[in-house]
Amino acid sequence: MAFENNTNLGRVEKMIETLHLIEKSATANRATEAQIRATLAPLIEALARERAKQDRVLSAALYLKLKETGDETHA
Missing domain, CATH: 1.20.5 (Single alpha-helices involved in coiled-coils or other helix-helix interfaces)
Structure with missing residues (x-):
């Protein structure tokens, strides 16, 4: 699925x-803005962790693609 x-x-x-x-x-x-931020902090942190994971995967994929194409200057 x-x-x-x-x-x-x-x-x-x-x-x-x-x-x-x-x-x-x-x-x-x-x-207050501080109260709202404190309440939403766990959600924002969880979303940030997920985004960081995705960024690492995309960076690794880009690195492999550049290496595959021989563009070592950007890899």
Whole structure:
């Protein structure tokens, strides 16, 4: 089963909807920017870790492709 499927896309949509609810709650409760950041920190850190993994994979793939094509100056 492919990762990019309706189930996972639906999960992402739910995350976005939840973020909107948190933003609405922050506004209603007059949360400070620091309070909002503290609440969202675990999510932001998890997303950053995932992005870092993807960047490493892409960097390795690019390195191998450049090496394969003989473009050692950029590898």
